[in-house]
Amino acid sequence: MEGAFEVTEDIKTSCLVCNGSLEESEYFTQFKVCPHCKFHYSLSALVRISMIVDEGTFREISRGVVSIDPIGFSPKESYKTVIQREQKRTSLSEGVITGTCEIGGNPAVIIVFDFGFMSGSVGCVVGEKITLAIERSVRMNVPLIAVVTSSGSRIEEGLLSIMQMAKISMAIDSLENKDIPFISILANPTTGQAYASFAARADFIFAEPGSVIGLSPLGLMNESKKHKQLSDQLISNYTSENLFETGMIDMVVDRENHRSILAHIMGLLSMSNRIKKRKTSIQPSRKKDVDAWKSVSLARIKNRPTARQYIDAIGNRFFEIHGDRVNNDDSSVTLGIAELSGQSVIVIGQERYSDVKQPVKTINSITPEMFRKIQRGIRLAEKFKLPLLSFIDISDVETSLSAEQGGLAVEVGKTISQMAQLNSPSISIIIGEIGGEASLPLVVADRVLMLEHSVFSVTLLEDAASLIFQDANKAEELAKWFKLTALDCQKFGVVDYIVQEPVLGAHTNIKEVSFDLIRILISTLAELQSKSSRRLLRERKNRFRKVGEYNSKVKAIVYQEFVGIQQLLSRKFNDRK
Incomplete structure (x- = not known):
């Protein structure tokens, strides 16, 4: 590179x-x-601005903030002389330009680095201009956009340069506290404090192809220059493509698509429409007993519609985002923002099978990364106060030692907690077979929908059969005893609505199923959004507090006496006959 x-x-x-x-x-x-x-x-900041913002809308801010020589740095030549030469060469006052603008008609504050000015390094003025821009974004309550290309700290300003990290980072805190969207685009290179203090903290991170990105890769690269092969291998570890694979950025985006990507995501986040409650309520589904093993078989069928298929069927303008921001982008989870009946929603989809488009499919493993990616979706719903829709089709399989050592149990517990404390409406849809501890987190929602031939059990039937009968082939015998059908789950109060399927299963007519699903989702979402966040949290807590069949010892004794009296009266009545 x-x-x-x-x-x-x-x-x-x-x-x-x-x-x-x-x-x-x-x-x-x-x-x-x-x-x-x-x-x-490499592009100048002004050229980048012209490519991204709507024509005639950019207004520069903080232009009067100028550089001085804070520590009298002049081992070879005066720092002031260097600054003046750079200003004359680039026609810029400093290494960053900030201003207000519109992108696709959406107002924003924008920060654009210019690598041509002292390699885009961060000194006192750059730190101040960035901070002022962030504060302007907070005051205006509009999204913050940053296009970053920087070599790191400006050594000519000594310790004062690196201290800008703290100032910028605390300004970003205030942005997050106000729930304002922050989107960054990383160009080649993006390193040092510019990356760590704010660019890497954006809600959505995009990068140009081949960009070198990291906290301090340039120094490592310089050390390895003597060994070209080692240098090439090292550089590849810091490219935008590698960071995408390891879950640190959302997408690698060619330059010509920057404006459309920003307009798309800003448009979804700025939508103020809310589905309103209607006078007509959801008609209860026809209650009919379904053979348990038939439902298990249909839930497991390889061509059963996937979470992504339902997402595409019910939502418009779906924008997929990637990564858990730790070390992975688990492909078994689809995450993004979609439009449902004119309202933006956060969508999470769990896929049972990997390579869903391929004829040969394998069951996805349960990993900590899966739940970290889900948690990111929950945080986005929380921050932007958007409803959360979750499509669930995942069952416990044998977990690996590496997953356990990676904190699987911790991540499952954290996900349940975050779902329970979410301050916006949540609806979960069971679309296949779910079971076991790892399938539970997304069920912790305000409303749970379940497709007619989906199943929900405590564990896989084969595992239970192996435990009870020492024979996994007897799973079919256990199916009816586990009460795992949609109707069973509705009777237990775990599921609120059953979405009807064609007789032969959802895979025979996904359009019909999706139509019914959209109708129920719109009505349910309208009902939930008529309630305050406080009420949603209270009702959600009560919903799960009451789960389970149990009784007190005193009530159990009274009940037994009542049953005894009933039996005695029944016998006497029969004797009289």
Whole structure:
């Protein structure tokens, strides 16, 4: 991976990376991206702004904040001389430009670094301008957008430079406390305090292809320059593509798509529509007994509709996000923002099978990363006060030692707690077979829907049969005793509504199932949104506080005496006959 080359006269005819021709390339002229190898050349802050914001809407702020020489740094030449030379060369006053703008008609405050000014390093002025921009975002109550390309701290300003991290980080805290969206785009390179203090803390993080990103990769790269093979391997570990794979960023986005991506996600987050309660209520589903083993078989069928299929069927403008922001992007969980009947919702989908589009499927493993990604979705719903819809189709399978050592039990418990304390409405939909401790967290919702041929049990039937009969093949005999059908779950009060399926299963007509599901979701969401957050939390707590069949010892004695009297009277009545 090459460095952050600036576009100069020397490379207007051929690419410095692949040597491909750039002559007569409209793509390169417009975006400064090689049409052959897709290398993204460095851009000035002003050019980036013109590519992202709506024409004529940008207004610069904090332009009067200028650099001084805070520590009298001049081992070779005066720091003031260096600053003046950079200002003359770039026509900028400092390494960052901040301002207000609109993107796709959505108002925002924007921060854009310029790598051409002292490598985009963060000094006192850059730190102050960033902080002022964050504070402006809080006052205006509009999203904050940051386009970052920086080499880290500005050593010419000594300790005062690195102290900007604390100032910027605390400003971001105030942004989070006000539940204001923060989106960052990382360009090549994004390192040091600019990355750690605020860019990595964004709600949504995108990056240009091939960008070197990390806290201190540049120093490590310099150390390994003597060994080219080692250097190439090291650099690949810090690229945007690798960070996407390890769950640290949401998406690698080509430069020409920055504006559309920002407009899309800002549009979803700015939607103020709320589904309103209607006079008509949900008609109760027809109650009919379904053979338990038939439901198990239909719930396990390989072509049963997946969570992603339901998400695509019920929601418009779905925007998928990735990563748990720790170390992974678990593919068994689909996470994103969608539009349901004109209202934005956070959507989580758990997939039972991996490679759902492939003919050969394997059951997904239960991992800590799965729950960390789910927790991220819960936090987004909490922050932006959006309803949470969860599609569940996951059962406990044998967990690995690495999963246990990675904190699986802790993450399951944390997810249950976060679902219980969520301050916005939550609806969960059981779409397949769920069972065991790891399947429970997303069931902790205000309302639970269940497809007619879905099943919900304490454990896999085969595991129970092995325990009881020492024979997993006797699972079918146990099915009816486990009370695992949708109707059983509704009788227990675990499920609120049953979504009807075609006789042969949901896979035979997903459109019909989705239509019924949308109708119930809209009505249920309208009912939940008519309640305050405090009431939702209280009712949710009471809902699960009452779960279970039990009685006091005194009541049990009274009940036994009552039954005894009933039996005595019955015998006397029969004797008279």
